[in-house]
Amino acid sequence: MVSTGAAKLRIKEPVGLSDRIKWLRDYYFKGLKRSWNNEFTAWSTGTAWDIQFPEFTYYIVPEIYMLLETMNGGYHQAARDVRLDPEFWSWSLAERRAWFVKEVMVNYLPREILPGDLLAGARFNIITSLCFTEKERKLYDRRIKGKKGSREQMKWFHDHGYGNAGSTSGHLIPGYERVLRIGWKGIYEDLERRYHALNPAEQKGSKGEQLRAMMTSARMPKELATKYADVCRTLSADEKDGARKAELLIMSENLARVPWLPPKNFWEAVQSLWLTHMLVMSDENYPGPGVSFGRIDQYLLPFWRISKAQGMDPDFAKEILKCFWIHCNTAYDATIRNGHQGITAGYGQLITLSGLGPKGEDMTNELTYLILDVIDEMSPILEPKPNVRLHRNTPDKLMNKLVSMISTSQGAPFLLNFDERSMAGMMLQARKAGLGHLINKENVHEYAPVGCLENTMVGNDRSGTVDNNLNLLKAVELALTGGKDLLPYTDPLTGKTEKIRQDGPNTGNPEKFKNFDRFWQAYAKQTGYIVQKCAETYEMSESIRAELFPTPYLSCLVKGCAEKARDISQGASEINFTTLEAVTYATTVDSLLAIKYLVFDRKHCTILELRKALEDNWEGHDILQAMAINKAPKYGRNDDEADELGRKVMDLWCREAWKHKTKATNRQFRPGMLSWNYWAGDGYVMAASANGRKKGQFLSNAICPSNGADTKGPTANANSVGYVLGGKAEGEAGDWDNYLNCLPNGASHTITFNPSILRDPEHSDKFKAFLQGYTENGGTALQVNILDPDILREAQKHPQDYRHLLVRITGYNAYFTTVGKELQNEVIERLSHSCF
Amino acid sequence: MIELTAKKYSATVLEIQRMSTEDGPGLRTTVFLKGCSLKCKWCHNPESISGTPQTQWVGNRCIGCKTCLGICVNRCLSFNENGLDINRAKCRGCGTCAEACPSTALELMGEEWMLDDLLREVAKDKAYFDKSMGGVTISGGEPALQPKFVTEFLKGLKEMGIQTALDTCGLCSASSLEMILPYATMVLFDLKEIDPVKHQEFTGGDLDKILRNLLLIRDTIRSHVHPKTLWIRTPIIPGTTDRHDNIRNIGRYLADNLGNTMDRWELCSFNNLCKDKYQRLGLEWEYENSDLMTESEMDALLSTARSSGINPDLVMWSGSTRLEEETGNKNEQNIV
Structure with missing residues (x-):
């Protein structure tokens, strides 16, 4: 039981990567030096009045206010024409958009499979025409740029x-689980049924237009997968290496089925999930931010069980997941040349792990641990961003795993969400908005955070x-x-x-x-x-x-x-x-x-x-x-x-x-x-x-105390946060158990700890107890930073030696050396003021 | 038994440290009382020795507004080339200047706390105590110098279901200890030096009385429900207590007298972070230029301790050690 006072802090490095994954990961980090990337390409209807950039989606990024006209002009100039369907201009705007995005994705954008990659779906960052008629363009301009315009x-x-x-x-969690259950085929048939149930007048009206547009969109995943299946088959035919040849063949078979049909095994499920997800980013012309996955350790579990029973090695399942990790990161390629501004510097394709089940039981399972291993082995890497849901009955095994991961990183490689407090907030919003039929005691545990910690239903x-x-x-x-x-x-x-x-x-x-x-x-x-x-x-x-x-x-x-x-x-x-x-x-x-x-x-x-x-x-x-x-x-x-x-x-x-x-x-x-x-x-x-x-x-940042104000340490800090959120009610008067929470969305809370809190097993246990205490007294979400001011100052002086040093502020993850000097100083100041 | 009502008790509190991880098991709130019965040469908390409030000036906080000069009724304060000078002979520690100082450069060390207020304050972290088998540690100075307050305080905590630890240097009256012990879940006991002459020289206190109190604690543990646990702590001070014969003989004493009525023996390596405190109090410090112990020195003392006849599993060392040249990865450094 030797306790050494000095803890060693190392920059976290990836561990245990296969040659395949190591190559893909290293290749990704080459950035602009890559010969392949997923940079935005712009596409036009070819009209004189065409416009690509939906600027209002960037109104929450003050950093680019000055650039709006440049972006509008730049994308327009760079846009290539798409040959339109002869009927195109007779359609509604929704149908035009649905067709145009599908056309670009299926027939214009190149399709590649990177060496060794086990998943298809590479390029998806597109800026498409807004598909306006001249009249719509005039309306748009008036609403945006007119006097008192947006x-x-x-x-x-x-x-x-x-x-x-x-x-x-x-910033939402799409119904991916449904795609895995019924396939896009099921979604398409449902739309078709609904369309045919409309009366002729409705079919001609906005309802018919919308359903037709959605039916067009619902065919996009199948058409794209078919093309990718061809690519895999061709590559397989030319492949010399037997093992790789077989992989490519399986990939082409997978793509012939999913995402159109429900997946039959783990590999198909992850493939289906990826294609379905990446097309959301294509559809919105928005690479990633907050398009979140929800509880993947729950909905992928049945598929993992099938594959495991069929003999899949857990290491191969991790290999598939690691490819998925790489794909998520390519979202950042969108603006790879001009860098990322403000909020778009951290994308937050969030995955949720663990958490409560319907009967108050803990839902941690073997896939939870498998995914945590993937995170551990791939870190540091930005996407997908993990959020682990903790609660009063989180098993010790999971707590130990999390604390051990925190102690070997420069801060938790995941966010922590706290179920009881979060669910109290979700119950409150159900009451306030009269949504008891959609959010209630029976299903509130199905909630999941979006982006960082923003709690929503799924x-x-x-x-x-x-x-x-x-x-x-x-x-x-x-x-x-x-x-x-x-x-x-x-x-x-x-x-x-x-x-x-x-x-x-x-x-x-x-x-x-x-x-x-x-x-x-x-x-x-x-x-x-x-x-x-x-x-x-x-x-x-x-x-x-x-x-x-x-x-x-x-x-x-x-x-x-x-x-x-x-x-x-x-x-x-x-x-x-x-x-x-x-x-x-x-x-x-x-x-x-x-x-x-x-x-x-x-x-x-x-x-x-x-x-x-x-x-x-x-x-x-x-x-x-x-x-x-x-x-x-x-x-x-x-x-x-x-x-x-x-x-x-x-x-x-x-x-x-x-x-x-x-x-x-x-x-x-x-x-x-x-x-x-x-x-x-x-x-x-x-x-x-x-x-x-x-x-x-x-x-001040989110619900955190002002910089340097939290002089009484982490427990006092956490108690203040829990109190202002509503604290606890007497008896059963809380919204979830005795918990109250006035912020249904949740509140971002960051605490930076000195590495010495994790210096030996005895202290790691103390840290674990802090997290368990936070469950009782704290807020809805916590980001744990473990940093040392000296190492950050060093990193400021020698950025080249600290490329992978990851810092987390408000769920805004960034490589430390890439954030501005002021923000760097800020992180240092926070740490220096901590009293540990 | 105590007859007075709890409300009337108050104590001079030096500091309340929350989420303390070093003063007993789990997460703790440690309450440091002012006033000590020893005067250890190396004392890491010199401001805790005197039982009365003291004023200090923290230079780097001062904005130079000189508000304090006009406010001190005893005219104790003056500025010289080194900053603010506090005339210690005249200063009564009334706190008026600290109260007025806009930048908190002037600080009054030692605050009067009423028992009920203190209980309410430390109970705020009960959730963390409960999850960690932690609790509240009463420390000092020497808390047993304020036995009635400490007894009532620990009793109050016990009523709230909070585990308690008494951190003592051992030099106090046996009756004080007898009064406090039934309400302490555990005892942290400092045994610094086993040679009586050296002990007197280093700490100004009588070793024999300290050892007799240690045996009293042992007997109480053996015959009562509380305390349950006893940790011994030995500060390893360079050129002072860091002798192998000291550690060996402490170990033998513990082995001979405590047997299994001891749960941990911790060697705490010397720390120099208190250097500025001495300067601020206008005191000389013999250890001002002493290096920290090295890791290998601590390891060597640890093996001496482990071979002294005591159950070796109970011995450990803690604290910071000297920063030594790193040979490995340059992205690696010692965090103290």
Whole structure:
């Protein structure tokens, strides 16, 4: 039982890879030096008014606002013409899109099988024509670029520090399980039956158009698989190596059956899953982000059992899965030349492992462990991103495996989701939205996270999990000014400074506020205003998408669309939320605490003096700033007073979020906390804040405490998070058991641990106990970072030696050396402030 | 028995450390009380020796606003070329300056906590204690110097179903120990030096009394429900307690006197992270320039300890060791 004090930290390297996988993995990491890649190709109808780029799906990526016109022009210029069906222009928009995407995928895009690859389906990143008529193009331009158009509104919303909002592709779990059960044949026949059940008028109307479009899309996987089967057969005929020859032959046989028919074994199932999945990305012209797989260790298990009984070696099953891993990563090739911007730097094709079953039992199985081995052996690698569901009865064997994987990586190579807290939130949303027939005690365990940790149901749910990102802090600013921006906005391009206007409600001169309650009332009113403003901004892109951007292939995979004969972009999924992700939560709570402390409790300054300090970006107000930073209470320390206000802030903005629905698509807003990288970028947009933060310093991330504020360690940090989410109810009054959770979407929580917590088995057990304690006291999801500031500083100096050093921030995974200096410094600062 | 109502008890608390992983089994909250009966030359927590609150100045936090100068009623504070000077002879540790200091550069070490408040505070992590067989450790200083408070505190924890550990240097009155022990699930006992003369020299305390208290703990464990567990800890201080004869003789003593009434013997290697604390308190520290122990020195002491007659499985060492030249992969480094 020797405990050595010093833990060795190594950069995680892949282990135990076969020559095949090692080659494929190394080849992938060659990036632009590869002779093959899956870069976007653009395709046109050949009309003068054609346009390819659906810009509204990128409204949540402020990094590319400046590039929108360039993207529009660039893709248009690069687009190759597709020879149209003579009937093309007589069809509805949905039918045109369905046909066009299928045509490109089946008849235009080259098809290759990489050496040794066990799965077909290589190129899928396409930017296709939006298939507009001239009239539709004019409508589109007016809605996007006209006065008060979507582009102007989303830019105003961002430039003035409110956040961003836009209808974004991906971010859901399609009904892959159904494809494995009935095949695309089953889906096609269902559509056909529904189409024939329409009366002639309906067939001629929008319902008929939509179902015909979906039927076209439903044939795409079969037609593409047939072509790939030919490629495999040809390659097999020319192959000298006997073993490879046989593999290629089996692949061609697999492709002759799936995904059209239900798979008969594991290899077929994974092949079917991959082709079905990659075509979602083709259909939406959106490479990956948040198109998630759900509980693959559950729905692939029956196929693995069949193959195992037929004699398949577990190592070969892992080999198939590792090919699947490589394929998922090629999503990134889309913009391989110009790099990845903002949210698109981490794609989040999420897989879910383990979790509760229908009777409260644990669902961990042999495939769970097999997949964890694959993750362990392939890491570090970005996609697919794993999320492991933990709960009170997670078996020790799984906990040990997870802790051991964390201890050999630079942080958990997976996210952790916590079932009880998460399910309480899902039950809450069922109640709030009257969806008890779709989400209830009997099926809520079937939930799975999307992207990183955004909880949804599976195969019938699109909840817009990254669509609305609102800076709660803006309401504090507006309460200090009576509804105006604190600082005037200057356009960086023109240098023109706008006049400050009365944007929000006039909540009065704060000088007159006699106590903190009065300030709170102003803050509450402004919160109502910013939430409403967000909903209005979102409505712009949501209505454009509903009218002009059908995705009939994806619609085939989401329950509700065929039934209603309506596209998913028109809000047809059975569960149809859009999520308001609150950003700057801790900065907001801490700012309110500082105002209360400095102005009202201790009377260190008047409210106007404080406002002046913020206008001056704290310059010349050192003492006041130091007091704001050091003396005022902070969220994240398990401090009763601070966390109580934290809960009040939470209750308020959640209540405001539930008030709104989209008009075009009837989507109910629901609350969540993600933040992506906005907490970094918007730190430069938002004025200084009362918690002592200067303009240009980062805001707080998701539900995490402000940087450096969690001085009481991880348990206090986790307790604060659990408390503001609702904590636990007395007795049985919780939404799931005694748990409460006001954020059905879930909340991103990152804690960075010092590697010494895992230095020996005794300490690993302590870490395991922390995770088990988190199940009781913490939030919905946790990302565990194990890092050392010195190694990060080293990596900053010598990036060439640390190419594979992976960091995780909010479920935003990135190779450390590829993120910007500011973000690098940020990660280092977080770690240096930890008290372990 | 204690007659007074619990509410009236308070103690001077130096620090409450949450998610402590080094003061007993599992995850713990460790409460450090101020005031110690020993004055070990190497003490890692010099601020815990005095029983009264003390002021310290953390230079790198100071923003130079000089708020403190005007606020100190005793005029103890002045700035010189080294920063803020605290006139220790005059400072009463009233805390007024620390209260006013905007940057928390001035800190008052030692805060009065009422028993009920402290119980409520440490109970916040009960979920983590329960999952890890952890609990609350009362440490110091020497907690047994505040026996009534500690007894009531441990009793309160026990009523909440929280496991408790008493971390003691062993120098206290037997009656204090007798009062506390029934409420301690386990005892962490420091045995630093087995030569009585050297012990006196290094720690300023009487070894004989410490050993008698150790035997008292042994007997209590043998005859009572609580405590159940006993861990012995020996700090390995370079040029001081790190002698092989010291370790061998401690081992023999433990083997002869404790038998199987001991569950672990931990050799804790010297740590120099407290260097700044001495500077801030205006104290000299003999070990200021001492190197950390090397890994091989600790391993050698470990084998001496294991061959001293004690069950070798019970002995371990912990703590940080000197950073030595790495020969292997350059992406690898020691994390302390």
